[in-house]
Amino acid sequence: MDDLNKLEQETLKKLREKDVDIDDLDDIEGYNKEQKQLIENYKAIRNGLNDTRMDFFAEKTKLIAKNTLNSGGTIYFALDGLATDSTRYNKEKTKIDFEKLDELFDHNNKFYNSVTSKEMRYLYDNFKDHPNIKFTIKDQVIENPFKTINSKKMVD
Secondary structure (H helix, E strand, O other): OHHHHHHHHHHHHHHHHOOOOOOOOOOOOOOOHHHHHHHHHHHHHHHHHHHHHHHHHHHHHHHHHHHHHHOOOOEEEEOOOOOEOOOOOOOOOOOEOHHHHHHHHOOOOOOOOOHHHHHHHHHHHHHOOOOOEEEEEOOEEEOOHHHOOOHHHHOO
16 A cells, blocks of 8 residues: 555656646546546556555454454444435434345445445354444444345345
């Protein structure tokens, strides 16, 4: 990750030296061939660095979860936005749908590789019946939703 960080900073410096607007790297019209190639290289480096960071944090949080549960601790996993239609809970408006959790196990879901999806799949694969995993919606502990997840969709 350190090498990618350095490469990103070096490439960012080159972009500035070539008078590239680093705040708008999506609009590359008007740049010459060299600038366009530099922008594309930077985007690839940035995406690789972001993927590496996400993998690092996913592995770190899975390790923390494992150590916490194995030492008798409790984990609270918030499902706001995962099993609800909004991250902000409103008793009159928010819809709860535990079937949305199935999406975290779907390879075609755009959030499949997110840290949260990886954490949820890890907990399901390794600790789905553990009594010290608590799930919350709007800071209220709810029944373990792993009982409602469609396991047929989770075959890798």
